[in-house]
Amino acid sequence: MRKKKIVSLTVVLSIILVTTMGASGGGKKHYASQAQWAQEKLDEYYWNDEAQMMNNAYPSTPEGEEPLNYWWKAHAVDALVDGYERTGDEAYTERAEELVRSIIERNGSLHNEFYDDMEWLALAALRLYDATGSEEMKEYVLELWADIKTAWWEDDQGGMAWKKDQRYNRNACSSGPASILAARLYERFGDPQDLEWAQKIYEWEKRYLVNPQTGLVADGLVLREDGTLDVNEAWIFTYNQGTFIGAGVELYRITGDQVYLQDAEKTAAGSLKSLTNEKTGIFLEDGDGDGALFKGILIRYMVELYDAGHNKTLKQAIFRNADALWKGSRKNGLFGQAWGQPAQNPLHLTAQLSGVFLLEAAAKLETGKRSKSVKSRK
Numbered sequence: 001m002r003k004k005k006i007v008s009l010t011v012v013l014s015i016i017l018v019t020t021m022g023a024s025g026g027g028k029k030h031y032a033s034q035a036q037w038a039q040e041k042l043d044e045y046y047w048n049d050e051a052q053m054m055n056n057a058y059p060s061t062p063e064g065e066e067p068l069n070y071w072w073k074a075h076a077v078d079a080l081v082d083g084y085e086r087t088g089d090e091a092y093t094e095r096a097e098e099l100v101r102s103i104i105e106r107n108g109s110l111h112n113e114f115y116d117d118m119e120w121l122a123l124a125a126l127r128l129y130d131a132t133g134s135e136e137m138k139e140y141v142l143e144l145w146a147d148i149k150t151a152w153w154e155d156d157q158g159g160m161a162w163k164k165d166q167r168y169n170r171n172a173c174s175s176g177p178a179s180i181l182a183a184r185l186y187e188r189f190g191d192p193q194d195l196e197w198a199q200k201i202y203e204w205e206k207r208y209l210v211n212p213q214t215g216l217v218a219d220g221l222v223l224r225e226d227g228t229l230d231v232n233e234a235w236i237f238t239y240n241q242g243t244f245i246g247a248g249v250e251l252y253r254i255t256g257d258q259v260y261l262q263d264a265e266k267t268a269a270g271s272l273k274s275l276t277n278e279k280t281g282i283f284l285e286d287g288d289g290d291g292a293l294f295k296g297i298l299i300r301y302m303v304e305l306y307d308a309g310h311n312k313t314l315k316q317a318i319f320r321n322a323d324a325l326w327k328g329s330r331k332n333g334l335f336g337q338a339w340g341q342p343a344q345n346p347l348h349l350t351a352q353l354s355g356v357f358l359l360e361a362a363a364k365l366e367t368g369k370r371s372k373s374v375k376s377r378k
């Protein structure tokens with residue numbers, strides 16, 4: 001199936017109008033036009049119709065496409081669901097389902113050695129299930145969740161391992177998304193054990209990895225043979241801030257407990273203070289490859305937090321970053337690792353996806369649509 005192009009004269013004129021405006025100087029729903037344009041550029045530069053897959057980079061090379069990059073492609077599913085939620089165009093969900101199946105086929109299995117990779121595919125497939133009601137996607141999610149739960153350490157320390165053959169690392173990257181997933185499964189299907197999992201994982205991460213003063217989330221820890229904890233406080237990634245925020249928002253929605261919302265607000269404030277340029281307010285570059293996805297993940301869950309708490313500072317920060325991205329990329333639609341600066345080729349899919357997430361986030365805030373993730377299919 002070749003996804004129909006959704007370029008229209010209206011969209012083109014909207015983009016031209018935005019180009020002539022000040023960065024955030026008004027214009028009716030101009031972020032929606034930018035998000036549409038971003039989706040079209042994602043399709044143009046990265047979709048491989050023969051492989052039914054997003055390419056790893058633009059321009060694409062045979063050697064560059066050798067690794068699957070399972071979790072990158074899972075986030076591409078998320079980007080397509082964003083497009084569907086904004087437009088209602090089923091071409092997005094059709095393509096997203098194709099991509100999920102292609103990931104599984106290319107991987108040789110639904111499962112992966114990295115727990116967080118499986119968590120991202122499960123979260124994306126669950127959103128796709130929300131959009132379509134596909135029992136196929138639901139079964140993928142539940143099968144992944146059964147495997148993900150084996151990451152938990154059944155010792156006094158607890159915590160989620162990062163990788164199946166490196167269980168000594170207990171990480172934020174495998175904790176935050178797992179807590180979000182468990183909470184959403186509870187919201188949809190009502191199994192109280194899923195809520196217990198969401199809270200257990202969240203409380204572990206908060207206890208061991210979150211700085212109580214700043215709200216910032218450390219990358220992970222190792223329990224040494226002498227019983228001491230080695231917490232990696234040097235690695236403070238936007239990725240982990242975003243997923244801890246997301247878990248807090250989900251648990252606040254379920255329980256109504258203000259502590260979860262307060263935790264999320266503190267981490268968001270710490271992120272805006274420590275992980276942005278102090279003069280411009282633009283999020284700092286996180287590198288290429290995997291790192292180029294990190295900011296986009298934070299933005300996704302900042303939107304969820306705004307939806308729950310209506311903190312105008314978050315909304316302004318997202319618009320500010322979206323304006324910078326647009327200014328630096330509007331000539332060719334390639335979103336660089338540094339928002340506001342021209343992209344350098346070859347450009348990894350991760351950087352492009354983060355840009356799509358940002359413009360879709362701005363469009364969602366602009367229209368005032370409530371996140372679809374709060375819907376339940378109980």
